[in-house]
Amino acid sequence: MNMPKFQIGDIVLVPKCEGVKEYATCPECSGNKFVTVIAGKNPPVTINCQLCCRTPYDESSAGVVAYYSQKASVELATIHGMEINRDGIIEYRTSRGIFKDDQVFHQANRLAAANRALQLAEEHNNSELDRVNQKVKPNKTWAWNASYHRKEIKEALRRLEHHTEALAVAARLQKKEKEAK
Numbered sequence: 325m326n327m328p329k330f331q332i333g334d335i336v337l338v339p340k341c342e343g344v345k346e347y348a349t350c351p352e353c354s355g356n357k358f359v360t361v362i363a364g365k366n367p368p369v370t371i372n373c374q375l376c377c378r379t380p381y382d383e384s385s386a387g388v389v390a391y392y393s394q395k396a397s398v399e400l401a402t403i404h405g406m407e408i409n410r411d412g413i414i415e416y417r418t419s420r421g422i423f424k425d426d427q428v429f430h431q432a433n434r435l436a437a438a439n440r441a442l443q444l445a446e447e448h449n450n451s452e453l454d455r456v457n458q459k460v461k462p463n464k465t466w467a468w469n470a471s472y473h474r475k476e477i478k479e480a481l482r483r484l485e486h487h488t489e490a491l492a493v494a495a496r497l498q499k500k501e502k503e504a505k
C-alpha cells in the first residue's frame with residue numbers, strides 16, 4: 325500500500341488552477357461566420373453559423389468559440405487531511421483544494437512541481453480544444469435551419485400579400501365612403 329509522503333500541517337507545493345478565457349476558431353464555419361447549406365433538391369443557401377453567431381458570443385467575437393485554458397503555476401498549500409480514493413491513490417485535502425499524490429510536492433522540489441503543473445495544464449487544454457473542435461452539434465441541424473428560414477420567408481410573403489390586400493380593401497372602402505358623402 326502507498327504510504328503518505330506528507331503529514332497534516334505540512335506546507336507543500338500544488339499546481340495552481342487558473343482558467344483564462346481564450347477563443348478558438350469556430351470549427352463549424354472556420355471563422356467565416358456563415359455556412360452554406362445544401363439540403364435535398366433545394367438550391368444552396370448561406371445562413372449565419374449557428375454555433376458561433378449566437379449568445380453568449382457577441383457579434384464582435386463571432387467566428388470564434390470561447391473556452392477556458394489553464395495557466396501553469398504552483399502555489400503553497402497546507403495539508404489538512406488525506407484519504408485513499410477508490411483507485412488506491414492517496415488524495416490530499418489542502419487549503420487549496422484536493423490533490424492527488426502525484427500533484428503534491430515538497431517545497432524544495434519547485435522545478436518538479438512546476439513541470440507537473442505544466443503537464444496538467446497541457447492535458448487540460450488539449451482536452452478543452454478537443455471538446456471545442458469535435459463538431460459540437462448545434463441543437464438544430466443545418467438542414468433544419470435552412471428549411472426553417474425557407475418556411476419563414478414563405479410565411480412572410482403570405483403575410484405581405486394579406487396585408488397589402490387588406491390595405492387595398494381599406495383604400496377602396498374609404499373611396500366609396502367619400503363618394504357617398
Ligand SMILES: [Zn+2]
Nearest residue numbers: 350353373376
Ligand atoms: Zn461558426
